[in-house]
Amino acid sequence: MGHLLDGRWVTEAIDTKASGGKFERAAAQFRNWITPDGAPGPSGAGGFAAASGRYHLYVSYACPWAHRTLIFRSLKGLSDHIAVSAVHPDMLDEGWSFDDDFAGATGDALFNSGHAHDLYTRADPAYSGRATVPILWDKEQATIVSNESAEIIRMFNSAFDRITGNDLDFWPEALREEIEVVNTRIYDTLNNGVYRAGFASTQDAYEDAVYPLFDTLDWLEDRLSRNRFLIGDTLTEADWRLFTTLIRFDPVYHLHFKCNRRRIVDYPNLWAYTRALYQVPGIAETVKLDHIVRHYHYSHESINPNRIVPINPILDYDAPHGRGTSQIT
Template identity: 45%
Template sequence: MSEQTTSQSSQGSYVEPAFERDTRYLSARITADGREGWPVEAGRYRLVVSRACPWANRSIIVRRLLGLEDALSMGVAGPTHDADSWTFDLDPGGVDPVLGIPRLKDAFEAAVPGYERGITVPAIVDISTGGVVTNDFAQITLDLSTEWTHFHRSGAPELYPQHLRAEIDEVAELVYREVNNGVYRAGFAGTQDAYEQAYEQLFARLDWLEQRLSEQRFLVGDTITEADVRLFTTLVRFDAVYHGHFKCNRQKLTEMPVLWAYARDLFQTPGFGDTIDFDHIKRHYYEVHLDINPTGVVPAGPDLANWATPHFREELGGAPFGEGTPPGPPPVDEQVPVAHNPALAER
């Protein structure tokens, strides 16, 4: 699952005091020169995601920004899953139309018979063999930026520019440890001490980000980069899920003026907000995490149309795509229903 830990039982209960994410991934890389046996080829692979999952959301955004829709197809699993696997319940007959399978677990077992680790998204599947090549979410987006360049659209942004990589990596690691993963460490903490430590580290880092972004429009440089993508997918879920469900409740995102404006700036940038399905996000967390929310009741709020309100971040300079251009609208079959993202109706 997306929330995989070393302390998770087969029934999804969390029994250890501190949350630890299981990062034992299938980590083969798909490269331009095929040096690991997996060459970049248009139409050969399928990216499997869930719009509910922040880690998968990164790959959805990067694929959109780079214009890889024609080269790399995308299968979308439903927002809920059992303790065994993500499922393709959104597709007719509950079967992915390209891979021909009802459960993502089938693709992991095609790659590794008897596979016993987490069935996570995002995963890239080799269509001809039906097996997962990689589910290493952090490397997937970097490789889409650096190895799939032959298939990038004209005007695509450079999300991982060579001269900024050291700074992007440094910022992204801080954000991962204390924000992206920090909300989970708070939400799945098994003791008061573990929770309070995660809570304090999370909000200390958010304060640091509030200060950093008060003086610059984007996290690194004057255009969007991989670092912004990684932070955004946590911020966009903050008020809808993490504030209440994960007890990250010192403040809402809407009460942190700089981060709230920054998040809206990205949301309103083509390729970011148009990938967000708040219905899937809320259903996943509140219906799947029954240890935290035993009733499975999904809250009606908050009002999410405010993501379309003005942010005024242009005053700091910079431009999302630099000298490039924004992507066009998503393909019709990949568009998020307006009912699942009210802010789309306001744009």
């Protein structure tokens, strides 16, 4: 792994010395918004109006943050309006690669780039920072709209509704305050908590991450014993932000990131809930476990220096879940 410094690629491993062994995630830097009429959004510049075929989404099927955007693209009927390019699951010295010799890896459909970092310097030749996915690219302005998944899914949730006629709302105004509270805990202790545990380089840093992580899983198990979804009977963005971590937990995080007190299959409500979300129409197609398992074990040389990819448990995500019929049909 590495980063761009003034437009030049610099190879380096994750350095946790300055933070006392703790993994710290860098903030996304492209924070523009697509809006129905191109008006400015909550951050960044205006001029990004919703239009069919104008935008291109770059993802990794392995990455939980990119996975969020694929889910919303599917749920909101955007597949015919926003095309996708998917990177190779191996993230090595030059970061995400557009090699296409792994099933599902597509190459860069727009520019035939070699790596994701080429898109960042195409947008800003002097860019400094990580070259992460997802990348939402604007073909009209030839730049990156956003590389912040939490904001991309909110754009997808509503900006294109007049084009698609799809009015499903996963961020309803009446529930936003509760959604934000739930999102914050899940992000801090679970979505990002698995990485804080996995990339910790001291025992204290690991334990500071892993104990709150399992406290949150216990909290979620209890919450889901009383609620169909995280916010009562309404399926919201909070559920999908959680799902991308849950679907990776037993195949990857339990072993690879040492989050091994319990598995998701050991939590009856969480395991049934994971299957229920997986079985929502259009979701299974966004889950590529071969990319997920390969990426983490092969790419993280500091954790798995021999790059041995485990055979993994056999999990039946299509088994009946008993949590009622999904509200999405």
